[in-house]
Amino acid sequence: MIRLITRGAKVTRTTVSHADLMGAPASAVRGAIRTGSYTGHTAGLAAGKLQCNLAILPERYALDFLRFCQRNPKPCPIVGVGDTGDPSLPTLGRDIDIRTDVSKYRVFRDGALSEEVTDISDVWADDLVPVALGCSFTFENALVRNGIPVRHLETGRNVPMFRSNIDLVPAGRFGGKMVVTMRPIPTEQVESAREISRRYPQAHGAPIAVGDPSQIGIADLSAPDWGDAVDIKDGEIPVYWACGVTPQNVLLAAGLPICITHSPGHMLVADVAEDAETTILP
Amino acid sequence: MIRLITRGAKVTRTTVSHADLMGAPASAVRGAIRTGSYTGHTAGLAAGKLQCNLAILPERYALDFLRFCQRNPKPCPIVGVGDTGDPSLPTLGRDIDIRTDVSKYRVFRDGALSEEVTDISDVWADDLVPVALGCSFTFENALVRNGIPVRHLETGRNVPMFRSNIDLVPAGRFGGKMVVTMRPIPTEQVESAREISRRYPQAHGAPIAVGDPSQIGIADLSAPDWGDAVDIKDGEIPVYWACGVTPQNVLLAAGLPICITHSPGHMLVADVAEDAETTILP
Incomplete structure (x- = not known):
């Protein structure tokens, strides 16, 4: 069992298993993650819904990062971008709080892994921009x-x-x-x-x-x-x-003072259908 | 005939007709436009190549504009974004100079049409970001x-x-x-x-x-x-x-101190095939 440093509102316990969540809607998966009841990987969960890679970075780097993703659409397909300092991603899910709704995060500081956590509420800052990218599960x-x-x-x-x-x-x-x-x-x-x-x-x-x-x-x-x-x-x-x-490697190499990604396999589960024409909720 | 205010390097003459350019490659169409030899519309030219709507705006608004386009991908499909102050768009064409390669531009100041020109070399500034968007021709x-x-x-x-x-x-x-x-x-x-x-x-x-x-x-x-x-x-x-x-209407309503678009029908002609998987040149 991996030792998790647990921070913020979540408590260190896993009261719901991957099997328990099979067949649950995306919002229920996020809910179990948000409350700390589930801290595992998301492969196979919320079948038919888009799952996303996550990159959170300071606004002053966000324009270049979006340009980078636009120029490299196959490795870095942008599926959602939040407002600066706003932890919701309403075009991907109606109730997403990106500070708590991913089951494991990696926090990088100055280009090095600083911590792996289940909650980034106390790392969140007003200048951060969340960017969601498509994932091979789809x-x-x-x-x-x-x-x-x-x-x-x-x-x-x-x-x-x-x-x-x-x-x-x-x-x-x-x-x-x-x-x-x-x-x-x-x-x-x-x-x-x-x-x-x-x-x-x-x-x-x-x-x-x-x-x-x-x-x-x-x-x-x-x-x-x-x-x-x-x-x-x-x-x-x-x-x-x-x-x-x-994009995770590229962010790491860029040596930003801070950036946050999901941990491998611990994706953001969206409400958007994975075969929808666009990744924007109707 | 529309009276054109001609500025910068181009001279006011039309020495090449639309018919002359039918069948010419995209680079030749851009070349004729760049030298001022052609100032007409681009419908039907460079068959099979992507044509683009154009929006050029100051960098301080670019992050929000890219977020806006990402959230509204059907009206505003982003196909290329230049570096700040750089008039080339290398992912769309090998020799593009966005200051001269569109046959007619509209310059808006404080939300009102200021001038319609065939060259924006003397309007160009180091803080401008060119954004190319897909077009219905495709x-x-x-x-x-x-x-x-x-x-x-x-x-x-x-x-x-x-x-x-x-x-x-x-x-x-x-x-x-x-x-x-x-x-x-x-x-x-x-x-x-x-x-x-x-x-x-x-x-x-x-x-x-x-x-x-x-x-x-x-x-x-x-x-x-x-x-x-x-x-x-x-x-x-x-x-x-x-x-x-x-996006043109949205830019107009936003009342930016300056923004520049193509004139209707006078699109940026790219080297990218219009049925390519991505809009990024290989």
Whole structure:
């Protein structure tokens, strides 16, 4: 069990399990997280709803960060941006309080991890801007719905992630290389996987490369930089998608005095349908 | 003939016609505009390339304007954002100079039209941020390619535009009501028109309403607020799309000390393919 530093209004207890929350609506998942009843990961919860990567940063860096995300829409698809100092994100969910509604946060100071917490109420400040970015859960769900196997889900692992040699388009102090995920796909389903994932521009879209890992600067598929290695079976080809760890790395490298992200797998669960035309609540 | 106030490097002459530029690549269209050889509209030029609405505003308003556009993606799809004070837009075209590469601009000061010019070199300032937004040419081309008639194109008119009663999601001083365009579509092709236009989120996407104009606050389809009225024939239904005049109106209402837009129909012609997955040049 991971030791959590618990702060703010939440108490350190887990009274609701992941299984308990299966089938619960997004607002109930957020509610359990908000009260401290649930501090686990959000994979598989609030099926059909958009889940989001989170980046919170001071307003003076926000324009450049939005420009950076606009220029790198595949790793950094913007799905919601809050007002400065306002912890609600009304276009993503009717009652979101971004200070409490994510089950685990990482607080970075001057480019280094400072703390991992379940509540950022006492870190929140009037100059902070919350930015929500799309996440691969959305297109993975669509692949599975369409009969395309996703190995790391089948085997209960984390997706393998790799630092590529693909340059990001910089903006201000934000730039670097793209992080990609790899999923082995049966050869005859690669085109279908491309078509399906392309329908989700809010969730990394179509693959950025297929096949030989060296074409994007990956030396060894059995040694991911993050996550777990997965087997590539006969008749399968490695397929690479842009990854939401990219903006986290870029924020880290930018060395901001403070920025806050979700912890991996502990996403913001929105009320927006993951297959909606836009990520703005009607 | 409209009297143009010509400023900066361009001279007042039109040595190249619209017909001369048909079939020319985007860079040649921009080149003819840049040198002052062409000052006309861009409809039908650089076929297959993205054309863009343009908004240029001071940096201190840019974060709120980007938030506004993100919250209203159907009328205001962001396709490119420049660095502050930098007139290039390298993600949209390799040689763009936004001060000269649009054939007609409108300069607004304190919320009122100040001048209409063919060059903004002497208005440009180090604190200005250029923002390019998608335009309806993209999905209209796709409708026509797929055999769906577009009345105002058939009849050589401007698309009819209406102020709707649909509230925009505000950000900072930006907000108001959505402007919509109307195209009469044969009843049996409405679903197809919806599916086709939905594939272009960078160009207003799917319709926002179909049928009775009163449902979105339009009193009289024969009296558009901008553009030209078009006939609705037997067997056709009026279909409404979000319109790129929306951000222009919102900017005007915001009363910024200065902002600059393209003049209607005089769009920024990009090198990006209009059916590319993203609006970022590879």
